[in-house]
Amino acid sequence: MDVFLEAAREAARLLFSGDSYVRDILGLSLRVSGTAVLVGVLIGIPVGVAVGIGRFPGRQLVVALIHTGFALPPVVVGLFVYMLLSREGPAGALELLFTPTAMVLAQALLASPYVAGITLAAVQAVPSDVRLEARALGATRVQALWAHLREARLGLGAAVVAGFGAVLSEVGAVMMVGGNILGETRVMTTAIVLETRRGRYGTALALGLVLLAVAFTVNLILTRLQQGRQAAVWSTAGVERPWA
Amino acid sequence: MGVMATPAPAPARADRPPLAPSQPLLRAESLQRRYGGRAVIDVAELEVAAGEVLAILGPNGAGKSTLFRLLLLIEKPDAGRILFEGRAVQPGDRAVSRRLAGVFQRPHLFTGSVRENVGYGLRVRGVSRPERARRVADALAWLGLEAHAGAPVHALSGGEAQRVALARALALEPELLLLDEPTANLDITVRRRFREDLERLARTHARAAILITHDPGDAFALADRIAVLHEGRIVQVGAPDELVLHPATPFVAAFTGAELLLDGSVSGKEDGLVLVELKGGTRLVVAEAAQGGVALGARVHVAYRPEDVLLAAADAAETSAQNRFLLRVTALNPAGGLVRVRLQGDATSLAAGVALTALVTRRGADTLGLAPGRDVLAQLKATALRAFAAPR
Numbered sequence: 007m008d009v010f011l012e013a014a015r016e017a018a019r020l021l022f023s024g025d026s027y028v029r030d031i032l033g034l035s036l037r038v039s040g041t042a043v044l045v046g047v048l049i050g051i052p053v054g055v056a057v058g059i060g061r062f063p064g065r066q067l068v069v070a071l072i073h074t075g076f077a078l079p080p081v082v083v084g085l086f087v088y089m090l091l092s093r094e095g096p097a098g099a100l101e102l103l104f105t106p107t108a109m110v111l112a113q114a115l116l117a118s119p120y121v122a123g124i125t126l127a128a129v130q131a132v133p134s135d136v137r138l139e140a141r142a143l144g145a146t147r148v149q150a151l152w153a154h155l156r157e158a159r160l161g162l163g164a165a166v167v168a169g170f171g172a173v174l175s176e177v178g179a180v181m182m183v184g185g186n187i188l189g190e191t192r193v194m195t196t197a198i199v200l201e202t203r204r205g206r207y208g209t210a211l212a213l214g215l216v217l218l219a220v221a222f223t224v225n226l227i228l229t230r231l232q233q234g235r236q237a238a239v240w241s242t243a244g245v246e247r248p249w250a
Numbered sequence: 251m252g253v254m255a256t257p258a259p260a261p262a263r264a265d266r267p268p269l270a271p272s273q274p275l276l277r278a279e280s281l282q283r284r285y286g287g288r289a290v291i292d293v294a295e296l297e298v299a300a301g302e303v304l305a306i307l308g309p310n311g312a313g314k315s316t317l318f319r320l321l322l323l324i325e326k327p328d329a330g331r332i333l334f335e336g337r338a339v340q341p342g343d344r345a346v347s348r349r350l351a352g353v354f355q356r357p358h359l360f361t362g363s364v365r366e367n368v369g370y371g372l373r374v375r376g377v378s379r380p381e382r383a384r385r386v387a388d389a390l391a392w393l394g395l396e397a398h399a400g401a402p403v404h405a406l407s408g409g410e411a412q413r414v415a416l417a418r419a420l421a422l423e424p425e426l427l428l429l430d431e432p433t434a435n436l437d438i439t440v441r442r443r444f445r446e447d448l449e450r451l452a453r454t455h456a457r458a459a460i461l462i463t464h465d466p467g468d469a470f471a472l473a474d475r476i477a478v479l480h481e482g483r484i485v486q487v488g489a490p491d492e493l494v495l496h497p498a499t500p501f502v503a504a505f506t507g508a509e510l511l512l513d514g515s516v517s518g519k520e521d522g523l524v525l526v527e528l529k530g531g532t533r534l535v536v537a538e539a540a541q542g543g544v545a546l547g548a549r550v551h552v553a554y555r556p557e558d559v560l561l562a563a564a565d566a567a568e569t570s571a572q573n574r575f576l577l578r579v580t581a582l583n584p585a586g587g588l589v590r591v592r593l594q595g596d597a598t599s600l601a602a603g604v605a606l607t608a609l610v611t612r613r614g615a616d617t618l619g620l621a622p623g624r625d626v627l628a629q630l631k632a633t634a635l636r637a638f639a640a641p642r
Binding site: 133135136138139140141142143144145146147149153156157159 | 319322324342344347348350351352353354356357358360361370371374375418419422428
């Protein structure tokens with residue numbers, strides 16, 4: 007048990023002393039994953055909305071692809087981005103391999119299907135009559151679409167948070183395309199791997215606790231959004247609740 | 251529930267162009283909508299005039315909701331056209347769309363407060379915030395919803411939600427208000443209140459209204475004219491009295507509360523009256539035949555309304571009714587304050603093969619001592635009967 011006690015003591019010291027090593031790594035993690043989710047949102051939300059609302063040939067296939075994306079192994083995405091950015095790769099001239107930009111690119115690829123898939127479910131959960139009804143009150147097509155998205159807003163929020171949670175905790179892709187370079191591309195997950203190998207369990211545990219705390223916060227927000235979502239769904243059934 | 255709000259007077263709308271007296275506000279011509287090759291709507295002609303409440307009455311599956319979306323200009327017809335103030339209009343014509351407002355059968359209230367919902371149509375029209383606040387407050391007052399203005403919509407009961415949906419449409423003071431089954435999901439007490447709200451408001455805050463319903467009660471209570479929709483076609487348009495007194499088809503008769511005597515044939519005509527012989531040999535004197543009459547020997551159905559059947563003791567003296575049958579009571583079914591009396595003639599009696607339903611008051615049923623097995627004299631005036639050529 008000593009190894010755990012020792013590690014916990016070291017972790018507490020690092021966390022409460024405001025150690026710059028942990029702080030910098032946490033900062034980079036949030037920056038890389040945050041940017042990746044932003045890109046994922048810019049891709050995933052329009053795709054999710056189009057697939058969720060639109061009717062076009064091949065739609066089923068796109069839905070299946072998006073859902074496959076949920077199970078996309080980070081190392082496979084890492085491999086793909088690595089090959090893309092490697093010196094012999096099609097984007098090798100950009101010299102982006104082992105930079106935060108490469109990490110953002112890889113994580114954005116991981117986040118997009120998450121965001122698209124949850125967006126898709128969220129917009130489909132809103133009855134399509136909402137748009138007709140908005141039109142019946144004089145809304146233009148765009149205004150009616152907006153009304154629809156507004157009804158799905160909690161689900162859209164959940165899509166963003168879930169996407170963030172997914173990329174923040176992955177290690178395979180950032181390790182491969184970032185290279186875990188101290189001060190440049192070392193993020194929490196890659197640091198935990200490294201510190202564990204070095205036998206510095208305290209540092210690894212401190213990073214792990216921070217990661218857990220962030221994950222917990224993310225899930226707390228998700229749960230709150232989902233609870234709120236239930237309330238929103240009830241409101242649409244207002245006319246069918248005889249007991250209310 | 252608070253005290254009913256006094257209806258505010260309708261503000262004058264200066265932007266409404268005058269209509270020529272003969273010009274309908276909205277007119278549909280040869281309107282067709284097909285789903286999967288089947289014509290769901292095939293309406294040759296339908297008009298609503300300014301100042302009028304038109305009900306479109308039909309059973310489930312008649313195409314009512316499709317017609318609602320077509321007339322509301324949110325669905326494109328496969329053929330035909332819709333004219334607004336004499337001008338052909340298309341879905342997506344924003345200038346015209348914005349003069350209409352629709353209330354759906356199961357209105358979806360947008361997440362947010364009652365006030366935000368009622369203001370939605372005004373907001374998408376870009377109405378300024380102060381003007382919007384004023385008109386929302388007015389609309390809430392019309393429906394007695396002031397106390398709920400800030401309430402989130404998910405806290406509302408079914409009746410309240412429906413009234414918010416109505417307020418949301420009325421706040422626009424539309425030229426044409428379209429309502430799809432507005433009372434279908436309400437329980438009976440709430441329905442009565444909602445019907446009263448509609449009756450009071452549809453004429454004052456909209457220039458004309460189209461009420462789509464499967465409920466003859468709604469149509470008769472609210473409409474100036476009723477168009478009966480059956481399998482996608484308008485089978486009759488007329489004032490409520492006209493539908494009751496002169497139904498054009500057996501369907502209209504039955505749908506508006508009449509009962510049918512089936513399988514008769516025309517055995518003679520005299521003095522403008524039609525003689526119909528029913529299967530069992532019983533003869534009826536009928537004053538009117540639908541749509542230009544029926545030929546001698548033609549197979550017909552005869553419609554009557556249960557409330558027109560007069561019952562008397564079996565040994566009652568002569569009356570003026572041309573049709574008198576001695577019948578046996580087979581069942582009594584209470585229907586609110588009234589009783590439906592099922593009557594059947596047996597083979598040995600005067601009226602073999604006749605089965606009638608009479609609607610009498612409970613007091614009347616008591617006085618006559620009606621009970622299953624008792625014989626009574628049922629009387630129907632010739633003018634209460636109407637013959638239709640039987641569908642082939």
